[in-house]
C-alpha cells in the first residue's frame with residue numbers, strides 16, 4: 001500500500017522578513033538576559049532531533065519490509081510506529097504551547113515596550129500560524145499512522161519539514177527579539 005498523495009506542506013519566504021537594526025548596539029548584559037529565549041529554543045532543537053532520529057529509524061524499518069509483509073514484522077512495525085508517534089505528538093504539543101505563550105505574553109510585552117518592533121512581531125505571528133498548520137497536519141498523520149503504520153515514512157518527511165521550518169523561525173526570532181527582550185527587561 002503506497003502513502004496517500006497529500007498537498008504540499010506550507011512554508012514561507014525568508015527573504016520577505018522585516019528586520020530591525022535598532023538593537024544592534026545593545027550591551028552584553030542585556031543581550032545575555034534576552035538569550036534565555038535561545039536556551040529555551042535549544043531544548044526544542046534537542047527534542048526535535050531526538051524525535052527525528054526515532055521516526056527516521058522506524059521509517060527505514062518500514063521500507064525494509066518491502067513486499068514480504070509477514071505478520072510478525074507488521075506487529076513490530078505497528079508497535080514501533082505507535083511509540084515514535086506518541087513521542088512526536090508530545091513534542092508537537094510542547095512546541096505549540098511555546099508559541100501560544102509567545103503570542104499571549106512575550107510579543108504583546110515587546111509591542112508595548114517598542115511599537116517599532118511591530119513589523120517583526122507581525123511576521124513572527126504569521127510564522128506561528130504556518131507552523132501551527134504543519135503541526136495540525138502532523139497530528140492528522142499520527143492518526144493515520146496508528147491505522148496504517150507503513151505511513152511512518154510520510155511522518156518522517158513531515159517531521160523533517162517541521163524541523164527545517166522551526167530552525168528557520170527560531171533563528172529569525174533570536175536574531176530579532178533576544179536583544180529587545182533583554183533591553184526592556186522582559187522575562188522569558
Ligand SMILES: [Fe+2]
Pocket residue numbers: 099102124128169173
Ligand atoms: Fe516564535
Ligand SMILES: [Fe+2]
Pocket residue numbers: 041098102170173
Ligand atoms: Fe520561540
